[in-house]
Amino acid sequence: LSLFSKLRTLICEDIMAEAKKFSASDVLLHTTRDDCWLLIRGKVYDVTKFLDDHPGGEEVILQASASGDATDAFETVGHSSSAETMMEGYLIGSVDGYVAPNMAAESASRDSSSVKTNQPAVPPTSSFNPLPLLVIVLAVAAWYYFTVLSKNKE
Numbered sequence: 001l002s003l004f005s006k007l008r009t010l011i012c013e014d015i016m017a018e019a020k021k022f023s024a025s026d027v028l029l030h031t032t033r034d035d036c037w038l039l040i041r042g043k044v045y046d047v048t049k050f051l052d053d054h055p056g057g058e059e060v061i062l063q064a065s066a067s068g069d070a071t072d073a074f075e076t077v078g079h080s081s082s083a084e085t086m087m088e089g090y091l092i093g094s095v096d097g098y099v100a101p102n103m104a105a106e107s108a109s110r111d112s113s114s115v116k117t118n119q120p121a122v123p124p125t126s127s128f129n130p131l132p133l134l135v136i137v138l139a140v141a142a143w144y145y146f147t148v149l150s151k152n153k154e
């Protein structure tokens with residue numbers, strides 16, 4: 001029972017932490033050695049206590065913190081899954097309406113092009129539909145099975 005309640009507490013803490021909402025500019029108020037937050041994939045981590053222990057050193061983390069969004073920096077390194085697990089321990093909240101940096105750039109360029117060309121913001125998806133082809137292939141296979149193969153048996 002105690003293991004179960006410990007597990008429940010852990011899970012609840014995680015959900016509660018993620019539920020705290022910050023704005024992206026809040027993160028920029030915590031970029032020093034004594035008080036350092038990171039924004040990674042829309043989640044906010046307080047890594048102040050982790051700075052000394054980070055295998056990649058504190059300088060890179062301070063830089064990523066000051067950049068406002070550490071997602072790219074974190075992912076470029078190709079951190080291990082144990083690093084991913086480790087970061088959950090520093091989770092303190094998330095940013096409401098977070099837009100990933102590359103997605104923000106993409107949607108911005110899409111918006112500006114839609115203004116120029118007056119085309120819909122979302123381009124039509126590929127019109128290829130595999131379903132009719134599948135039906136035809138199945139029909140031919142069934143015909144072959146019932147006619148050609150059964151004649152062979154006779």
Ligand code: HEM
Pocket residue numbers: 038045047054055056057060061064070073074077078079080081082083084086087090
């Ligand atoms: C909460 C956030 C972070 C955690 C928990 C974390 C954890 C770790 C861990 C455990 C390693 C050892 C290698 C591995 O297991 O992948 C590592 C390496 C490294 N980290 Fe981070 N990291 C974090 C954020 C960052 C950020 C924002 C940067 C910015 C560039 C960064 C840069 C690096 C670099 C360059 C290494 C390689 C060190 C080397 O191999 O010499 N990390 N990190």
